[in-house]
Amino acid sequence: MFEDIPVDVSPMYEGERIRSANMFVELAGPKSIGAELVQVKDNVEDGKIEVKGLELADMKEGEIYPLGILIEIQGEKLERELEGVIERRTHELCNYVKGFMHLNQRDQIWCRVSKEAIEAGFKLEHLAKALSILFREEFPIIEAISITILTDKVDVEVFLENAKSLYEERDSRARELSDEDVDVFYGCVMCQSFAPSHVCVVTPDRTALCGAINWFDCRAAAKMDPEGPIFEIEKGKILDEVKGEYENVNVVVADRSQGTFDRVYLHSVFEYPHTSCGCFEAVAFHIPELDGIGIVDRDFKGETPLGLPFSAMAGQCSGGKQVEGFTGLSLEYMRSPKFLQADGGYERVVWLPKEIKDELADYIPADLIEKIPTEEDVNSIKEIRIFLEEKEHPILERLKVSTEEIEEDEKSVKSSEIEEIETVEDSISTVAYVPEMTLPTSRGIKITLKNAKIYAEKVIIKRE
Numbered sequence: 452m453f454e455d456i457p458v459d460v461s462p463m464y465e466g467e468r469i470r471s472a473n474m475f476v477e478l479a480g481p482k483s484i485g486a487e488l489v490q491v492k493d494n495v496e497d498g499k500i501e502v503k504g505l506e507l508a509d510m511k512e513g514e515i516y517p518l519g520i521l522i523e524i525q526g527e528k529l530e531r532e533l534e535g536v537i538e539r540r541t542h543e544l545c546n547y548v549k550g551f552m553h554l555n556q557r558d559q560i561w562c563r564v565s566k567e568a569i570e571a572g573f574k575l576e577h578l579a580k581a582l583s584i585l586f587r588e589e590f591p592i593i594e595a596i597s598i599t600i601l602t603d604k605v606d607v608e609v610f611l612e613n614a615k616s617l618y619e620e621r622d623s624r625a626r627e628l629s630d631e632d633v634d635v636f637y638g639c640v641m642c643q644s645f646a647p648s649h650v651c652v653v654t655p656d657r658t659a660l661c662g663a664i665n666w667f668d669c670r671a672a673a674k675m676d677p678e679g680p681i682f683e684i685e686k687g688k689i690l691d692e693v694k695g696e697y698e699n700v701n702v703v704v705a706d707r708s709q710g711t712f713d714r715v716y717l718h719s720v721f722e723y724p725h726t727s728c729g730c731f732e733a734v735a736f737h738i739p740e741l742d743g744i745g746i747v748d749r750d751f752k753g754e755t756p757l758g759l760p761f762s763a764m765a766g767q768c769s770g771g772k773q774v775e776g777f778t779g780l781s782l783e784y785m786r787s788p789k790f791l792q793a794d795g796g797y798e799r800v801v802w803l804p805k806e807i808k809d810e811l812a813d814y815i816p817a818d819l820i821e822k823i824p825t826e827e828d829v830n831s832i833k834e835i836r837i838f839l840e841e842k843e844h845p846i847l848e849r850l851k852v853s854t855e856e857i858e859e860d861e862k863s864v865k866s867s868e869i870e871e872i873e874t875v876e877d878s879i880s881t882v883a884y885v886p887e888m889t890l891p892t893s894r895g896i897k898i899t900l901k902n903a904k905i906y907a908e909k910v911i912i913k914r915e
């Protein structure tokens with residue numbers, strides 16, 4: 452089937468990573484532009500493959516080029532509502548091709564071609580050919596498919612603009628619907644290939660964290676293939692409307708995560724936040740010093756006020772983990788009135804990259820927008836605090852309360868002159884999540900804990 456393609460094509464190459472040392476060229480990604488788009492059309496010429504712009508053989512080793520992947524499909528049972536879900540499979544299917552690495556989705560794609568693939572004679576034309584076969588195989592309702600790959604900067608720019616307006620069209624549809632308006636949510640386990648315990652719960656208010664799949668897309672996908680990776684979840688009993696906890700969602704998440712998690716709050720970063728796979732558009736993170744929430748997106752190049760860039764932040768919660776204080780999310784979710792509503796929504800946000808703030812300006816409450824600093828206003832937690840005070844950000848009320856509580860606690864400790872405080876959390880284990888920590892030991896041995904979760908029934912705080 453793949454005889455004309457000089458490299459192997461198989462699901463076994465899905466986890467393949469191409470590091471810069473082994474890379475021939477990079478396509479799209481943060482240092483260039485790119486997008487992928489699936490469109491249902493009439494009169495699609497089946498099997499047509501076209502590469503417009505430079506082929507790999509004409510590219511210079513080590514360089515970065517733009518990339519557009521346009522997939523046009525036709526079929527009697529194909530509806531436009533399926534475009535988003537079919538498009539989302541581009542990631543997985545591209546990765547079946549040995550020597551080609553594809554990350555992310557939509558206009559966030561980031562690809563690399565390995566040196567070995569080039570030596571074997573691999574071309575973009577072969578990628579298109581492989582995709583054309585794989586898509587037909589995966590979706591029997593596709594009766595005709597044509598693939599165009601663009602590498603010329605001007606062509607990709609035009610393509611990107613068009614793709615963005617079509618993404619926006621898809622996303623805006625879901626904005627008209629709320630979680631209360633429906634009886635079913637949807638689950639997606641497409642990312643379990645690399646994040647085995649990850650289950651996305653997609654609701655009208657919570658577009659999937661990859662930003663590429665909304666409730667309508669899921670509805671169409673589940674109808675087309677009820678046994679597929681996207682499935683219906685009856686909402687069942689509401690356990691907490693504000694946090695977004697539903698009895699049946701918990702049951703399904705427990706089942707689909709192989710028992711790894713059995714509770715999820717759809718609208719909070721605390722206690723049981725939504726799990727994060729790795730393709731989230733942004734990460735929401737708790738800043739304990741301010742008891743506020745910061746958000747950083749994939750495109751943000753600098754360091755967050757915690758001193759970590761997006762990649763390090765993403766590393767703390769990706770892989771299908773549920774990490775209190777962190778959650779991966781889509782920018783579209785930040786347009787929802789339910790955006791982290793249990794935590795206070797935008798009233799709790801104390802830092803955002805400037806680009807996101809501008810993009811979401813219409814969705815951030817008008818009285819708050821000037822009170823949320825970006826990297827242009829502040830560089831550290833101390834500076835955020837000064838900014839928040841100057842602008843009278845509502846988080847100050849919360850901070851005041853918690854500071855008063857701490858002072859109260861300190862007073863009571865002093866008055867009773869207790870030297871050792873034992874805190875036993877009523878039968879709940881305290882969980883500390885440690886991304887990396889080195890323990891002091893003797894005799895020159897160093898113990899480093901990486902991504903360790905520490906459970907403690909008792910916490911002892913000793914006064915020095």
Ligand code: SF4
Nearest residue numbers: 639641642651659661
């Ligand atoms: S991020 Fe979620 S919705 Fe998107 S493909 Fe992965 S599992 Fe599905």
Ligand SMILES: [Zn+2]
Nearest residue numbers: 642728729730
């Ligand atoms: Zn994912």
